[in-house]
Amino acid sequence: MSARDRILARLRAAEPGAPVAVPDVAGYYARRSRLTATELLSQLCARLRASRADVKVAAPDAWASVAAEALQQRGVRRLALGSCARAVTLAAALPDTIETVRFDGAIEGWKRALFETVDAGFTPASAGIAATGALLLNHGGALPRTLSLVPPVSLVCVDVHDLYDDLHHAASVQRWADDMPTNRVLVSSPSRTADIQQTLAYGAHGPRELIVVVIADGETA
Amino acid sequence: MSAQPLHFVSPAQFRGRVSEALADDGLRDNFRSAMNFLRDKRASQFPDPVETEALRDLGEAVRKHALAHLPALLEKLEANLQARGVEVHWADTPDEACALIHRIATEAGAQRVIKGKSMVSEEVELNHYLEARGIDCLESDMGEYIVQLAGERPSHIVMPAIHKTKQDIARLFEQKIPGAGYTEDVDALIHTGRQVLRERFMQADIGISGVNFAIAETGTLWLVENEGNGRLSTTVPDIHIAMMGIEKVVDTLEHALPLASLLPRSATGQAATTYFNLITGPRRPGDQDGPRRMHLVLLDNGRSQAYADAQLRATLQCIRCGACMNHCPVYARVGGHAYGTTYPGPIGQILSPHLLGLEASRDLPTASSLCGACAEVCPVRIPIPSLLMRLRTEANRAPGARTAQPLAGQGASFSLGQKLVWRFWSGIYARTGPYRLLRWAATRLRRWAPRRQMGWTQHRTPLVPAARSLHDLMKARRMAVSDRDVKKM
Ligand code: SF4
Secondary structure, three states: OOHHHHHHHHHHOOOOOOOOOOOOHHHHHHOOOOOOHHHHHHHHHHHHHHOOOEEEEEOOOOHHHHHHHHHHHOOOOEEEOOOOHHHHHHHHHOOOOOEEEOOOOOHHHOHHHHHHHOOEEEEEOOEEEOOOOEEEEEEEOOEOHHHHOOOOEEEEEEEHHHEEOOHHHHHHHOOHHHOOOOEEEEEOOOOEEOOOOOOOEEOOOOOOEEEEEEEOOOOOO | OOOOOHHHOOHHHHHHHHHHHHOOHHHHHHHHHHHHHHHHHHHHHOOOHHHHHHHHHHHHHHHHHHHHOHHHHHHHHHHHHHHOOEEEEEEOOHHHHHHHHHHHHHHOOOOEEEEOOOHHHHHOOHHHHHHHOOOEEEEOOHHHHHHHHOOOOOOOOOOOOOOOOHHHHHHHHHHHOOOOOOOOOHHHHHHHHHHHHHHHHHHOOEEEEOOOEEEOOOOEEEEEEOOOHHHHHHHOOOEEEEEEEHHHEEOOHHHHHHHHHHHHHHHOOOOOOOEEEEEOOOOOOOOOOOOOEEEEEEEOOOHHHHHHOOOHHHHHHOOOOOHHHHOOHHHHHHOOHHHOOOOOHHHHHHHHHHHHOHHHHOOHHHOOOOOOHHHHHOOOOOOHHHHHHHHHHHHHOOOOOOOOOOOOOOOOOOOHHHHHHHHHHHHHHOOHHHHHHHHHHHHHOHHHOOOOOOOHHHHOOOOOOOOOOHHHHHHHHHHHHHHHHHHHO
């Protein structure tokens, strides 16, 4: 018998337990009160700022220049980005001092360049979660996972219409389980650790800085 | 405190190490302040008791549901992972798990392994196994990296280097990392670690990680972390090997959501960790990065023994948040290394007997005052004190006694002498005549109570029976009352 068959056989031979109901996860989340659009925005911004993200709110026609300015302030010279529409808009708004880097083909061909020469990476988020101050990045395809991970500065934009109360809200409206990309990541701060004497330090392995631009029509937070 | 690696100590020497740990004031200070810090952080995340209890109910319901369907869910997980191109392996023992991983490494010609945090890999002593076979295996979680550099083992399941001060770490880095001078500045220390490890992420052939929740429905592995080393380990190397205990599976993505809220809040007092990393298979056509091959190793190692018994099965509800140890008065005083097990504290006390057998772990279930603090904070409501009581019973059961689900090492603490004393006592206690006689003798002969009373007098003054028994006192009182009543009339 293989280890698999032995383990499964042991589990199947176990003493039966008391009957168990299917947990009512949706019911639990449905009982929680919903935030208004303004509250969603202000809570998301507050939570992200509390975890040391630099959050900007900008109008649809201004977000790219706001983002470009934030990069420039940090002395970013090389920005890695994908090929989506947002990336194209951002690239057009960059000053001459910031060079864009687009990686073609598999990581094996550009791993070292990414680790050693890129200052910042840009990734558009597909959702913002107000309850935890987190941003959803759907990595895979044209959006490599390493873009939000390896460069020391991570720039993320999110549309104000994609904000949700909590993970459950986002996962059910966007039907996450129906189509899982290779890598869904929820990010809530720059990389951090408290492994040395419970002292919080940033930039443990991933980005030291997280810049978030919320693209909102009209109001600011 | 013993700074020896775990494989040189064993839970069987628990009592001896407890005395050493208690005498180490520095160590006690470190744990005291770390535990206070973690408790406060957790409390700040659960301000509303109604929400807290409802969410704990839900977390418990999710884990119970998963365990009730465990074999079917494991098969479903396996099928959905395989459909995504993940190779699934099953291991009964630590050795099997290590051998499996070694074979994957050899077949790929891999020399360098980088590891994200994985308690299961600690449990099977993977680093040791691979290093003995010439494969370089480096921990990348800052805490794990520190304890590996020091040649030690984690003393806490969430904060591995919690027993070390920044001065300890400053000295360690100065000694072990070429070019690192002495600094107590935490940012500088983390920066040093980051520099060393970044290079290694780039070079590694294999990344190994743990798993926090495995979602059967979608074949997704959900990893929870703050540093980004878990993401790097599972993204940059060409091969990713994930390891998990067979209990970590849940049915649907929706079921994982309450657990993903409970875990960071209970563990480190964060609403969410920096990263939730949900991995569904290796690099797909059209993806530019991510590992080209992906494996999952499912480990039993005694978990099916806990599973066999309907009461002990609750042990497997655990989501490894560490809150039970943070709130345990014993753990806070003796620290994690004293236990001599991969999992210290209350969860270790109820889990280790299944992983190692009661023979090796017989003293662990006794290291509790049964105060119940652990069960009060456990996000999935594991009734830890009653499981400890049950394990005490099993450790004291006669070795040959027949039970439906005998535990490995049953009767490890059994002593015929003790058994006879208890039998004598219960015999007397159940009979009026002999009990009165014993009571009379104990109160009248109290001056001859022995000075040395086995375990009791090791740390306490001897017990001496009272001059009058409660029965006698009550009788005297009743008589005084009725006397008074008579006088009033
Ligand atoms: S037993 Fe409960 S409190 Fe302890 S680590 Fe497991 S889930 Fe957390």
